[in-house]
Amino acid sequence: MLLKDKKALIFGVANNKSIAYGIAKAFKEQGASLAFNYLGEALKKRVQPLSKELGGDFIFDCDVSNDEQIEQAKQLVEEKWGKVDILIHSVAFAKREDLKGRFIETSREGFHIALDISAYSLVRLCQAFEPLFTEQASIITLSYYGAQKVVRNYNVMGVAKAALEASVRYLALDLGENNIRINAISAGPIKTLAASGISGFKTIFKTIEEKAPLKRNVTQEDVAKTALYLASDLSSGVTGEVIFVDSGYNILG
Ligand SMILES: CCCCCCc1ccc(Oc2ccc(Oc3cccc(O)n3)cc2)c(O)c1
DSSP states (O other): OTTTTOEEEEEOOOSTTSHHHHHHHHHHHTTOEEEEEESHHHHHHHHHHHHHHTTOSEEEEOOTTOHHHHHHHHHHHHHHTSOEEEEEEOOOOOOGGGGSSOGGGOOHHHHHHHHIIIIIHHHHHHHHHGGGEEEEEEEEEEEOGGGTSOOTTTHHHHHHHHHHHHHHHHHHHHHHTTTOEEEEEEEOOOOOTTGGGSTTHHHHHHHHHHHSTTSSOOOHHHHHHHHHHHHSGGGTTOOSOEEEESTTGGGOO
16 A cells, blocks of 8 residues: 555546546555545535545635635634645636737736636645645645646646646755655646647647657556556655656657
């Protein structure tokens, strides 16, 4: 049991297609205790049954763009668990109109929203939960190839993911003082609720099957297994890294 008695806080399960759901399922199988956030009453109805199904300890309302809600979440987790061994950040958002057309048309508001929810939220969650992280705690966030190379339509989310990946490196320096590790998994395209909001997703998904070295798209399970490695002592010497789980697509010219 790779994660026996570890307490894993999971941000970003929306449904059973979410990457965070696949990660949580694998963590449970390896003996971890789980807790999940949900975004407001509407999504509580979706997350509650998923948490039950996965044997979660508790769920909590937390909009990661709201500092008070993050502080309240920290206080609740402190009360329920006292400490946190693993934090999964699988949260992002951009306005629909900013995920298509010309990036140059991005509004100031749209840029702020995308970077606040998709990148700054990781910094703030680390800041709030730092007092609860155990000696060997591990933090994992999710990124995409569009952070490093231009992928048409990904637009402002690519800029947000670039900021997220750089934040992982700077956070690794600060958190390393206490032997806490933070890494990103750059996952290939997976058919999630979020993915359905991006123009051109289907085309990219098909291209991977034709061009990627493994000639197939990756699954939630592929990503979850790398998350197990990063969350466990198997990756004890790894921090500040971006690990591609994308059938090798990123290595192509
Ligand atoms: C053109 C790029 C195709 C491959 C995209 C792979 C991918 C799929 C999903 C990803 O996660 C999100 C999460 C939220 C997000 O913002 C959204 C999603 C739906 C509606 C909306 O208004 N914003 C966009 C992507 C992601 O970062 C990357």
